[in-house]
Amino acid sequence: MKQVLIIDDARDRAAWLKASLELAGFAVRWLSWEQVDEHSIQAASADVIIVDANAPGRDTLEQINLMSATLEKPVVVLGAQMDPRSIQEAMRAGVSAYVAHAIQGEDLKSIIHVAAARFAEHKRLRDELREAKTQLADRKTVDRAKGILMADHGYSEQDAYARMRSMAMSKGKRLAEIAEAIIMAKELGA
């Protein structure tokens, strides 16, 4: 079961939405915008957050989500005038998920699941890209350090690599960190 957090100042609307989502099997919490800060968002431990498209507080939520890696959540945005075509367009574009207010509980259920899945996919791709970029940067650093050891100490490429590796293991550090230290030491002496 997914935890859903509704942030809305319109009490009636929030109550209706809450009841409708609970019927569809979600655990639902509700906050007014005034109550929104990093602590209340943390405490709600939601899988999905639902907000109104016209809430000025959306920017407040963006800051909380973006500045804390652990609070990054899919946000479903409810708009009054969304027609089915623009909802589809929004989902395709991956813009949170724009959904019409009038939509019923069961439909909302599938939208929430799609939003959560899309978000997870987006996050996975981004993490993979980040990982790949770090690996590439690490390899460049290691190559540079290897070059320094070869030029300054006359080691073969294999020896230079083996020495860095054994130092990394004995110091409990990553190979790239040892390589960085070698490059910095070289720059200091240069």
Next chain:
Amino acid sequence: MNHAGEILSTDGVMSKVPTDIRTIAWAGGSDAPEKPNLTIGFIPLTDCASIVMAHELGLDKKYGLTLRFSKEPSWAAVRDKLMLGELDAAHALYGLIYGAHLGIGSAKRDMAILMGLNHNGQAITFSNQLRDKGVTTGELLRNLIKAEQRKYTFAHTFPTGTHAMWLNYWLAAHDINPLNDVRNIVIPPPQMVANLRSGNVDGCCVGEPWNARAIFDEVGFTATTTQAIWKNHPEKVLGTTREFIEKYPNTTRALMRAVLDASRHVDTLANRLKVSNIIASKPYVNTPDPVIEGRMMGIYEDGLGRTWQDPDCLKFYDDGQVNFPFYSHGAWFLTQFRRWGLLKQDIDYLAVATQVNQIPLYTEVAKSMGVPVPDSTVKMETFFDGMVFDPAKSSDYAMGFKIHAR
């Protein structure tokens, strides 16, 4: 200051644009806008003046367009609606366009900055509660923060926005880590004054008229203007998507012409009283005229008794310096994204700026209107703390700050 040679000179860039794209505006023998009715998003702030006046002065009609304005409740809404095509273009925070282009905190979509809308004219306001503790400057704030256990709260307007970058830069230059030494939050601009009054926030960085309004309502004072942090800094831009430009080349040019014309008009001090009256009205900023007029005319008071005529107040044109979308400005925002951990890796800062900032297009439009265009697409910048940004060394600059959050 032409560091990277030909590619970074405006002539060099123009020569790289294929002739068929340069002349696409006349494809089919017509340069009539493909989409004459446009919806332009804006946030109620004084610096929405030039886009509003493009319509109020009938300049949209002059270029075959009808502009309709959509007052947006949040910057997130501006970004999402641009991406969805519900807005054709918008008055946008410089960094917001870059955040959307890189997919920071949102979906990723190729974005475009058509031109700058204004320089200067934002400020950092402290609450009167801080004044009552004798805290009126960055140095005194640092002393207070080091001495007291409680965390003070500072607000800006959007995580990738300009006010976040001005506030963070200014606090860090005073040896205050903006992400650890204070609570760093976002408040919608129209709610800033109420939050200062209630004590929910101790200070904020926001666009006008809200800093002037804090003084008017006697809840705060101006600790610094942003032009005092970085003289003639870029601020709001005319933003859209890459897709829009490609789909509607004539419309894009017509829109740029109308806004450039309006920028010239609004920049003239003699016109600004009238402009202030129009943008203060209900459909736009919706605030009492005097709150907008003063700072729009360059007449500043800080709320502590100092008054001055500021030659570096809001600028909308400045012989085209304001509107030319320098690649180096885009690169600067990216270095700050890196500095504050919004970017997790080093990137080619200038290369991303050349994707987003539409200098070839701007140059073509500006030259056709007799608007001066600078010789170089990049320039060096000097900040109030003496730090110099050399765009050719963006990577070293991004990594060279003592206080950062990478």
